[in-house]
Amino acid sequence: MNDERPAIPDTDPLTWGTPEGRHMLRLLWDPPTPAGRGPKQKLTLDQVIDAGMAVAAADGVDKLSMRNVAAHLGVGAMSLYTYVPGRDELFELMVDRAWAGRKMPDRSAPWREQVEFHARQAWAMYQTHPWLIRSNLWRMPLGPHVMDAQEDLYRAVTLTGLPNHEVVQVAGLVESHVFGVARSVITDTSVSSNTGITADDYWDSRSSFWGTYYSPERFPTMTAIWESGAFEQSVGDKVEFGLARLLDGVELLIEKLASS
Amino acid sequence: MNDERPAIPDTDPLTWGTPEGRHMLRLLWDPPTPAGRGPKQKLTLDQVIDAGMAVAAADGVDKLSMRNVAAHLGVGAMSLYTYVPGRDELFELMVDRAWAGRKMPDRSAPWREQVEFHARQAWAMYQTHPWLIRSNLWRMPLGPHVMDAQEDLYRAVTLTGLPNHEVVQVAGLVESHVFGVARSVITDTSVSSNTGITADDYWDSRSSFWGTYYSPERFPTMTAIWESGAFEQSVGDKVEFGLARLLDGVELLIEKLASS
């Protein structure tokens, strides 16, 4: 519990093992251990992470630069490096922090309700932190909050009685579905892209597209769907529909398993 | 058919309407129209796109810079801007080109086979061009090949007889599922991240994680799954399993619709 900080066995303290490795894990799992010898820190790790999330929320993830975060905190850019090994690592910490907001389902509920609860929590998370959809592209951080949520999702899916390898599949399917919907929704509505293309510009290009290049003969199905208005639907529906189809399929699998 | 090129009605030729708009659409949908008045071009648009794909394939999408692509072609960096409005636009052209490789299913097959065919084509596409998983983050280009594939997928799903808005959902579900699997697989296996972190380094950090921070008491389900070896499974299985569950759910929906 009260272990001394400086001792990292068998690693050169200069390079801290692989900085992306042990150092990062310590930041994710250990308390930040406020200070050792030198002057008091002006900030805390949490403040840095908060500032990063604030910048990402306000100006978009493309503006998440060390200089911007530092300016938001009123410190020099290089000072951040005493809290965080680098930009990517700061982002990983932000991701784990975002996952911290996910609530866990009631364990006494049937498995399907629990899994649906997880899916809706994931959906809420992507809505609260849209910059997250840029994250899973990089690797998933091995942070405690990410793993807690994942563990509980696996636990819920295990209630189905399916064999382990199918539990993994189903859990991945659920997360992936929510992520997919979030991705399509957010890239449609938000400004999109790092160049300053406003949503208006994008719509202009779309409309000139319909008049100039789109031909109903080439795209008959899309045309029919468009004219029926079926392309516009609430995003909540998108999540729920896919989830329902998916879990229907899982239930079918359970039945098949039970009757064999 | 043989319209003259220079006339872009009611737009200032200096800004070309919104360059991200009309100009981009022309590049995607029109032949590049080799030349007008000045000196012959050293390259073709196709060569530029090919070079971009070569760089992305060889060094990863993070190394896809104008300077790198230009160097790969033996020209100056700024020369590329006579072929392509900018980096993001080059990327969009690359995306549409990747979609061009997708084959269409046999229209006489049952709907489920046709949809499965589309899913497997998408999967093959992500394997051939792993840099694509970085793309859908930005917006989906309104390119002809993207739209052809999408149109045909919609057509196939329409064969289910489901109402239009559910056709849209199902099609999105299929694409999103394949993308999700591709994302998780590729970020696991490939080098990941723009900093030069090798897969070895990543594994080092993982192994030091298991020893230091992971506790089986906190993550009992994951531990059980891990020990059963169920975390390792072929990626092909991942695609097929989710697809089967998903389409089972869709079939159930069709039956419900038919019996009402």
Added chain:
DNA sequence: AGCAACTCAGTACGACGTACGGAAAAGAGA
């Protein structure tokens, strides 16, 4: 008091996208 450890931050380097402008090449009209 002296030393060692640590924080903060200025400067600088190499990469990036791309605006600008100039030199050279090619067709069009005289």
Added chain:
DNA sequence: TCTCTTTTCCGTACGTCGTACTGAGTTGCT
């Protein structure tokens, strides 16, 4: 053929980025 206009190619340069290096100042331990 001589010009004029258009277009290509590309060197230079600006602003941004991540971050290595360095050093000055601050704190606690001995």
